[in-house]
Amino acid sequence: MQFQNPFAVITPSADGDVLQVVARAPQAWHTSAAVARIAGTRSQEGVRLVLNRLVEQGIVEREADTQGHRFRLNLDHLASDAVIAIARQWETFLSRLTLEVESWNRPPLYGAVFGSAARQDMKATSDIDLFLVRPEGLTDDSWFENVTVLEHKASRWTGNDVRTLWMDGSEVSERVRETVLRDILRDGVRITGDPLWLRRVVGGSR
Structure with a gap:
């Protein structure tokens, strides 16, 4: 394993990079640009597509703001504890x-x-x-x-x-x-x- 990339134990995709960002600060809202900047290895457009897919799955929640949309982990989701555990x-x-x-x-x-x-x-x-x-x-x-x-x-x-x-x-x-x-x-x-x-x-x- 690689501690700096904890989701690599289950997926090498951008999904893991995005989940790592939102799970490390589960109370915080992030724009797709902020998630891409923190993840560091993914394009903003790729991150935006991942975030929207995770919203469809319910593990990430989305709300409108003045810059478009912002996202955070849905702590009520059945998988949220597992996601946080992987991130930590x-x-x-x-x-x-x-x-x-x-x-x-x-x-x-x-x-x-x-x-x-x-x-x-x-x-x-x-x-x-x-x-x-x-x-x-x-x-x-x-x-x-x-x-x-x-x-x-x-x-x-x-x-x-x-x-x-x-x-x-x-x-x-x-x-x-x-x-x-x-x-x-x-x-x-x-x-x-x-x-x-x-x-x-x-x-x-x-």
């Missing part, structure tokens, strides 16, 4: 990751998604990169088992391979000048731990 797969993924790692006996000191998933520029076959900081003093295999289970679950949730970069807290301090940690600091999306932890450890190094 990224948020759901982050929430599931958080719940999973915070259920461990010794949760990570810090965790984040990084790479193309965090930057929202994935290809369908992109790996999903996770970064986890292991608490100091763990001597059994439970950490490795937890990471393996997490990777398996996250792959099942998305269809993508999931790869975890993990370090002990002290190791992060020793490797602060490495590009990967700078990239995680810049682009990473936190899933657990103190939001400022990584910035304190990595951001203060020159």
